[in-house]
Amino acid sequence: MTILKRAIQFFIACTILGLLTLISLYYYVKSDIPSVAVLKEVQLQTPMQVFTKDGKLINQFGEKRxxxxxxxxxxxxxxxxxxxxxxxxxxxxxxxxxxxxxxxxxxxxxxxxxxxxxxxxxxxxxxxxxxxxxxxxxxxxxxxxxxxxxxxxxxxxxxxxxxxxxxxxxxxxxxxxxxxxxxxxxxxxxxxxxxxxxxxxxxxxxxxxxxxxxxxxxxxxxxxxxxxxxxxxxxxxxxxxxxxEAPITARRHGAEIELYAPYISEMVRAYMVERYGTDKAYNSGFRVFTSVESDIQAAAQRALVNNLHKYDMRHGYRGPEKALWQPTIDIPWNEQAIISYLKTVKEIAPLKAAVVIHISEKSATVLSKAGAYHTIEWSGLNWARSFISQTRQGLPPKTVDDILSPGMQIWIRNHNQQWQLSQYPTPSSALVSLDPQDGRIKALVGGYSFAQSQYNRATQAKRQVGSNIKPFIYSAALESDYSLATIINDAPINHWDKTQGYSWRPRNSPDVYSGPIRIRRALAQSKNVVSVRLLRGVGLQESADHLLKFGFQDEDINRSESLALGSAAMTPLEMARGMSTFANRGHLIDPYFISEIQDAYGNTLGTAQPLIACDEEQQDMQTHLCAPQVITEQNAFLVSSAMHSAIWGGGSWRHKTGWTGTGWRAQNLKRRDLSGKTGTTNEAIDTWFSGFNQNVLTTVWVGFDDASKPLGRAAYNNSLGKNQLVGAESGAISAQPAWIEFMRSALVNEPLAPIDPPPGLISVRIDLKTGLLSHKNDFTSRFEYFESGTAPTKYVLDTGSSTPFDEPLPVQDELF
Structure with a gap:
């Protein structure tokens, strides 16, 4: 009993001592013990992920995975x-x-x-x-x-x-x-x-x-x-x-990037950092869904890259990157030495570094960094006549040894399942596609390669817009009592400028003049002197003020007559926004690139609330606010209709009166719902194409980052056969092919979405030569749209004379 009693006493003493020790330790470290209440709202360091609108991961930002x-x-x-x-x-x-x-x-x-x-x-x-x-x-x-x-x-x-x-x-x-x-x-x-x-x-x-x-x-x-x-x-x-017994199957995986779209994801990163701060943006696990659609974004990137390579190919081959050995002098490198060298070469997609191993008359064998041998057939080599300057190319090659020799380190590209000789394109480009009804950016590409240059030309490069400005000039004219049937003299201008001490002589491009011409055709054929005459008719200040309605910056709109020819500088995104007004009945939308922001667990933190192109009487039926109407829906339709003629032309080819607009190549898309406009500045330093239907609007720009460098011209290459783009670079040659390739993909599942004429317009038959009313129903006339009160009231004489006579407007011709 004594032993048991002492054991119990010892246990109680130890327990008390233990408790006292525990209490003492608690108070000893109490001041160093942090509050655990933060765990209730703990924010784990989780990277920000950026997705397409349809949920494909395009980038991830943050140090910790x-x-x-x-x-x-x-x-x-x-x-x-x-x-x-x-x-x-x-x-x-x-x-x-x-x-x-x-x-x-x-x-x-x-x-x-x-x-x-x-x-x-x-x-x-x-x-x-x-x-x-x-x-x-x-x-x-x-x-x-x-x-x-x-x-x-x-x-x-x-x-x-x-x-x-x-x-x-x-x-x-x-x-x-x-x-x-x-x-x-x-x-x-x-x-x-x-x-x-x-x-x-x-x-x-x-x-x-x-x-x-x-x-x-x-x-x-x-x-x-x-x-x-x-x-x-x-x-x-x-x-x-x-x-x-299961084998080890682990290997290193990065974030499963399903579509690499660096320019749009960088826009998201910059926005999130500005809104939330760097630490929170990078480490809070935000899931940001952009406005771009994965298949359309991918098509935009392909179109831009392919178009730049086509430009570069027609201007000639600038030669290999390096010669590792001379075939008749040096001992050829072995395979391991070549691969070791290639591993030091930085590649920029889609180009692959390779070394020429063997050549025959019409093909070349090359070794890539991955240790794979590829054969480049003549069809992937015959473009490579030598580059002399931006305006001159050498003679077309006849055999491979006119181009390559073993030991050369070159660039190759897999295009349409075929390897071809390639090189870094020297020009730059940008593409913006948006929904003109609410401003949602469907696709955006800011350059050939983000790894090569992070400069986003779609949003940052203010470049002269050339003839892409003309729809806005013509819009101002239509607001000032001109009509699409108004006759303007397409003749040279020689204007003496006393302040400068020289004559200003704006010219058409090409330098061809048609004499009296209707405004519809003048816009479709991009007549420079007509644009200047309209600017003068409306007034320089009035025209500049009208351009500001389309969201352009005042400092970018120069107050000189060169404004009519596109001396104003804008970004492709600004141009796309302005052009969208003609596609959406006159509303100025705000482009947006983020559709939704979620937290790390998928809870929605915010969604886009865009302004949409709707009328005030529709406001109560809309969940979003209506975008402001900056021009009338009648004005917007008339401009888009004239731009439709820039693609489809007019007249009668059977009667030899047919004519084409500058955007005629877009007819390849076989869609009658498209309107468009080319743009080319002096010496083709900047080239543009903007085109749209009611649901998709796309603007493409091509030029050098060095704004003093012209795009030049390309001569015919006998090795390439038909369907080449030759001659001076322009909006139709440099920029429009990318627009066509992209729109072919972007519109593949889109129903026809023509821009329908709104109320307040009438359609009457006019004489094509004079713009006056016509009784004829043949190739000499066409139906034209007019705002009520602006249609001609005189008929052309049946004798063909342009002398009109007064006659009331027939009721049967009023369609609206």
Missing amino acids: RIPVRIEDIPQPLIDAILATEDNRFYEHFGIDPIGIVRSFLVLVSTGEKKQGASTITMQLARNFFLTREKAYIRKVKEIFIALHIEQLLSKDEILALYLNKIELGHRAFGIGAAAQVYYGKELGELTLAQMAMIAGLPKAPSALNPISNPTRAKQRRNVVLGRMFKEHYIDQATYHKAR
């Missing part, structure tokens, strides 16, 4: 693997595991080493958020108290979810969601049991035990995890043995 997951979205076998390995009594203890602590103490007493930490998942969470990994007794004490606080604050599921999303798992992967992506390129639900066990084994030593850096040790660790799962009855023996 993390994909937050909810506890209910984690597969149970993965939870079992984590618990079996890290803390099998997690759902039973109160933050610390007394059994584990005793076990760790016994190991320390018996070995003198701290081999086991006895840390529960809650304690590991405490360390990961608030402490370091230093093996010190005082750190362990703090860890225990913080864990106890955490258990009071959070539920077990909340603790486990935080832990699984926080832990470092190697190769910059933080959390199990990111680990599944980094090691296997999968979602958690797609992992096999062996792969889950591999991830569950990583927290112990993520650098040393991961399957990429050390697959042997990683496999051993994985099998330990599987053994723990079997021992704890999470899996049966057959499942255990099957998983143990």
Whole structure:
């Protein structure tokens, strides 16, 4: 009894001493224990992801790879693997595991080493958020108290979810969601049991035990995890043995970029940083859905790249990048030496570095960086006459040795499933496509390669717009009592400028004049002198003020008569916005490129609220506000109708009165709902094409970044046969082909969307020569649209004389 009594007294004393020690330790470290309340609203460092409108990942920003997951979205076998390995009594203890602590103490007493930490998942969470990994007794004490606080604050599921999303798992992967992506390129639900066990084994030593850096040790660790799962009855023996025999399948995966669209994603990054700050934008796990559609964006990128290569090819080959050896002098390099050299060469997609190994009369064999041999047939080489200058090319090649020799380091490109000799295009380009009804940007490309230049020419490059300005000049004229049937004299202008001391002689391009011409045809054929005469008729200041209605910046609109020829400078996005007014009945929309912003868990933080092209009486039926109407719907239709003629022309070819507009190549699309306008500045320094229907508007610009360098001209290449683009570069030759290629893809599933005439217009038959009313119903006349009160009131004489006579407008010709 005495011994028992003393044992009880000793136990009570130890308990009291332990409690006193615990209390003393608590007060000793209390000031250093952080508040765990922050865990209630913890924001894990999660990268920002940028998606297309249809959900394809186009970029990711942030230092840490993390994909937050909810506890209910984690597969149970993965939870079992984590618990079996890290803390099998997690759902039973109160933050610390007394059994584990005793076990760790016994190991320390018996070995003198701290081999086991006895840390529960809650304690590991405490360390990961608030402490370091230093093996010190005082750190362990703090860890225990913080864990106890955490258990009071959070539920077990909340603790486990935080832990699984926080832990470092190697190769910059933080959390199990990111680990599944980094090691296997999968979602958690797609992992096999062996792969889950591999991830569950990583927290112990993520650098040393991961399957990429050390697959042997990683496999051993994985099998330990599987053994723990079997021992704890999470899996049966057959499942255990099957998983143990599974091979190591891990390899490094980046973020699964489904469509690389760097210019639009950089716009998103800049916007998010400006709105939220760098740290929050990069680390809060924002999911930003852009306005671009993946297939249309991809088509835009292809069209722009292909068009720049076509320009570069017609201007000639500038030669190899380097000669590694001289065929008749040096010993050829061996395969390994060539590949080693090529690995030092920076490639910019879609170009691949290669070295010429062998040539024959009509083909060449090359070796690429990947160690693959490719044959380039004559059809991929025959374009390569030598480049002399922007306006001169050498003679067409006859055999391969006119172009290449073994040892040359060249660039190749796989185009239409065929390898061809290539080179970096020297000009630049931009493409913007948007929905003119609400401003949603459908596609945007700011240059040939973001890796080559991060300068976004679609939004940053203010370039002279050339004849792309003319629809706006003509809009001003139509607002000033001109009509599409008004006759203007297309004749040379010689204007003496006393202030400058010289004559200003604007010329047509080409330098051909038609004499009296209707405004419709003048716009369609881009007559420069007619544009100047209209500017004078309306007034320079009045015309400039009218242009400001389309959202252009006042400082970009110069107050001189050269304004009529496109001396104003605008970005492609600004031009697309202005042009959209003609496609949407006169409304000025605001382009937008972000459709929705979500948090890391998919909760919507905001959606686009665009202004849409609607009438005020429709406002109550709309969920969004109407965009302001800056020109009348009648004015917008008349301009778009004249731009329709720029593609489809007019007159009668059978009667030899037919004519084409400058955008006639767009007829290849075989769509009668398209309107368009070319644009070319002096010496073809800037070239443009803008075109649209009611639902899609696209603007393309091509030029050199050096705004003093002209695009030049290309001579006919006998090696290339028919359908070449030759002659002086212009909007129709340099920019429009990209527009056509893109629109062919963008419109493939789009129904016809012509711009219908609005109320307030009448359609009457006019004489094509005089613009007066006509009784004839033949090739000498056509129906023309007029705003009410602006139609001619006189008829042309049947004799063909242009002398009109008064006659009332026939009621039967009024269509609206």
